[in-house]
Amino acid sequence: xxxSIKINGRCLSAEPGQTILEVARSHGIEIPTLCDYxxxxxxxxxxxxxxxxxGWPNTPTACTTPVADGIVVKTESEYLRSLRSDLLRMxxxxxxxxxxxxxxxxxxxxCMITLRKAGVTTGCRSCPSDGACTLQDLVKQYGxxxxxxxxxxxxxxxxxxxxxxxxxYNLCVLCGRCIRVCESLHFTHIxxxxxxxxxxxxxxxxxxxxxxxxxxxxxxxxxxxxxxALWDKTSKWDGKPDSEVQSTxxx
Ligand code: FES
Numbered sequence: 001x002x003x004s005i006k007i008n009g010r011c012l013s014a015e016p017g018q019t020i021l022e023v024a025r026s027h028g029i030e031i032p033t034l035c036d037y038x039x040x041x042x043x044x045x046x047x048x049x050x051x052x053x054x055g056w057p058n059t060p061t062a063c064t065t066p067v068a069d070g071i072v073v074k075t076e077s078e079y080l081r082s083l084r085s086d087l088l089r090m091x092x093x094x095x096x097x098x099x100x101x102x103x104x105x106x107x108x109x110x111c112m113i114t115l116r117k118a119g120v121t122t123g124c125r126s127c128p129s130d131g132a133c134t135l136q137d138l139v140k141q142y143g144x145x146x147x148x149x150x151x152x153x154x155x156x157x158x159x160x161x162x163x164x165x166x167x168x169y170n171l172c173v174l175c176g177r178c179i180r181v182c183e184s185l186h187f188t189h190i191x192x193x194x195x196x197x198x199x200x201x202x203x204x205x206x207x208x209x210x211x212x213x214x215x216x217x218x219x220x221x222x223x224x225x226x227x228x229a230l231w232d233k234t235s236k237w238d239g240k241p242d243s244e245v246q247s248t249x250x251x
Contacts, residue, residue: 003069008076014067021049021062024075031075032084032141034134035175036063037224040184043176047087048138051075059083085142091135091173093149095227099130100139101146127171128236129228135173156201162210164217164233169201172229178202178221190215202229 002013007024014023019042024031034046044064051062054072059080062073074080092100127133159167179191179202190213194203204213222230235241 003067005067005070006072008074016067018067019063020051020060020065020067020073023067024062024073029075031062032138033063034138034173034226035177037177037181040177040180043180046091046173046175048084050080050083050087052077052080081142084138085144086148088135088138088142088144089148092139092144092147092151094152094154095135095171095173096127096153097139097147097151099127100136100144127228128231129171129225132240133228134226152198154201160233162215162217164219165210165222166231166233166236168229168231169203170229171227172202173227174200174202175226176202177224177226178230181220181224186218186220188214188216191221 002015004011004013005020005023006012007020007027007029010027010029012023012027021031021033021036021042031051032048034048035043036049042061042063044061047061049062050059051065052059052074053065054074062075130136154170156169159169174193176193179193182188182190190204190210191202192205193200194205194207195201204210210217219232222232
């Protein structure tokens with residue numbers, strides 16, 4: 001039996017077991033997300049999708065909270081906007097942000113295309129995902145214009161040894177989409193979280209190369225990455241794709 005809920009004043013019907021995010025999306029209501037990815041179970045790690053529910057003391061994540069009959073949900077408010085902005089600021093304390101905040105950003109975008117080929121991404125246009133990055137989109141959407149916390153650059157070497165992909169985990173936001181897509185949709189466990197606490201990053205077990213770990217280089221992890229951390233070598237500097245085709249061939 002379906003349940004009735006209210007989102008932003010709209011009365012909607014939902015199926016038991018659906019999450020607030022699923023119901024909102026199916027009715028055209030946008031909630032910002034970063035760790036959510038089609039076909040994957042909810043992760044609840046980025047917390048960008050926090051919402052207010054009348055009578056609840058906290059702000060639960062829409063992607064992990066199942067609907068209940070009669071709940072009244074707000075997906076946009078000044079309070080939620082400031083919470084999401086703060087969450088983004090914390091993410092940016094570990095993510096190079098010059099492509100986001102430099103006052104010369106616009107000039108750079110138009111004139112300094114060659115900068116895109118820098119070996120390590122520390123700023124400006126040297127990120128292969130520049131212009132196609134979910135984090136960049138969110139920062140623009142929330143109008144952030146400076147870094148709020150001390151920045152810690154991870155200074156990890158870009159991994160270029162494997163034949164098809166480059167990996168720059170300085171740009172990783174630990175959303176786990178690459179790990180979960182490999183586990184849940186492809187039933188392999190090549191990428192995983194390594195180390196703990198502030199040292200946590202994505203890697204392979206026992207520091208193996210991806211070839212040694214048995215990776216088939218299907219490209220699903222690259223496609224799932226919301227930033228410029230994972231890149232297909234052949235298209236790394238090609239910019240945004242101008243079209244998409246359906247194909248069964250991963251290469
Ligand atoms: Fe809900 Fe990341 S999308 S916590």
